[in-house]
């Protein structure tokens with residue numbers, strides 16, 4: 001049986017794409033290798049939605065209409081948080097990965113999407129005028145056929161499988177990976193600057209490794225629960241390569257060993273940490289940047305900084321360039337006048353072949369622009385656009401009409 | 415042999431080491447946290463202050479009042495120089 005749209009990957013972008021396409025009346029199948037949706041926002045425990053709100057002074061206003069706004073509303077209702085908070089100059093929404101999974105389940109159920117978890121796509125090609133995607137599940141190989149495919153794999157997996165045109169920044173420039181883990185049992189514990197001082201003290205005394213310099217904690221919003229994030233160099237041994245199994249495996253090992261040592265140390269020395277324990281490991285270490293599709297348009301960092309708009313914009317990039325090229329914290333570059341740049345349709349369209357769209361952190365843009373567009377708020381917006389584009393293409397309607405269709409459906413950009 | 419830093423030296427150190435992105439003429443009483451210094455940057459700062467000045471800043475010293483401005487930091491480091 002063939003369907004209209006196959007969405008590869010159920011992260012922020014894939015979820016938005018699948019839900020949007022299904023609500024348009026398309027038959028959609030969503031393939032995901034994990035047992036739940038959310039991608040980095042669940043399986044890698046990334047716990048803040050950035051890029052949802054306009055930049056600049058004033059109260060928080062949604063930057064992109066439609067799915068991003070709906071996710072923000074559902075998340076607030078689920079966590080019970082009061083609203084977004086200001087992080088430096090920008091508004092962010094705290095999100096909890098457990099809530100994210102439940103919200104995704106509801107959305108997928110409500111919109112009647114066929115979801116296949118535990119399925120890793122490993123081959124794709126044209127067959128009889130359709131796209132065929134092969135996936136492996138428990139020693140079995142199955143095939144899905146669809147009119148169009150959305151590659152929301154985060155790593156442009158489809159470009160890898162189809163030998164499609166793609167690019168990736170050199171190892172030394174790639175945004176660094178990070179390891180996020182959950183901690184519970186901290187009661188009014190030492191935090192912030194004092195905790196930072198405590199960790200450096202542990203490093204000075206040789207109890208903690210230098211890698212602990214990349215560690216910081218944030219409250220999850222649930223009583224006694226924190227998320228620890230360790231920014232890793234990725235080059236613990238050799239060059240950082242986010243598509244290489246051996247390199248990814250080292251990240252997992254280093255992340256867990258640094259986290260374990262740090263929590264043991266803080267348990268013994270930091271006030272309020274006596275009962276602390278690690279309550280969850282991520283399914284996977286967090287990867288910020290890897291392979292991207294080469295599209296009909298390549299958004300640049302200069303355009304994001306200039307707040308440049310295009311005639312065929314399908315979403316807005318409402319986040320500064322957030323560079324993480326070292327594991328020593330972010331470097332932020334804000335657009336002129338805090339104006340959000342537009343992301344044109346061509347960023348979602350691979351140069352070839354037809355019938356494939358991409359969304360999320362692997363859209364067509366340069367390394368600098370990706371430093372902005374990778375955030376989840378923007379992934380929801382590019383995912384929504386790719387979902388609708390895939391439906392238009394599946395129906396043989398011109399995809400050039402997408403900006404107008406998005407506006408008619410969800411309202412204007414800005 | 416360890417020198418006692420001035421507020422200007424502190425600004426220079428924060429800039430050189432990429433700990434905070436400051437203007438060359440960042441004022442001695444300017445707020446470093448408002449300028450983007452966070453707890454991770456403070457960790458780098460503590461390491462660098464020890465490397466450059468031999469000043470050992472312990473967990474009890476890592477309070478806002480000691481770290482908030484270049485002037486306060488210069489005083490803190492001076493008090494910790496062996």
Ligand SMILES: Cc1cc2nc3c(=O)[nH]c(=O)nc-3n(C[C@H](O)[C@H](O)[C@H](O)COP(=O)(O)OP(=O)(O)OC[C@H]3O[C@@H](n4cnc5c(N)ncnc54)[C@H](O)[C@@H]3O)c2cc1C
Nearest residue numbers: 009011012013033039040050121154178286287360361376
């Ligand atoms: C440490 C870290 C901190 C971050 N902090 C923030 C933050 O504070 N705020 C923010 O908004 N963003 C943050 N980001 C960025 C953001 O989390 C990601 O860029 C975003 O979640 C990417 O979404 P995506 O849908 O494009 O890809 P992903 O979330 O990576 O989703 C891709 C999905 O595809 C699935 N998949 C991949 N290949 C296959 C295959 N072959 N078969 C089947 N399924 C497949 C994966 O399992 C995954 O579920 C952070 C990222 C990291 C790593």
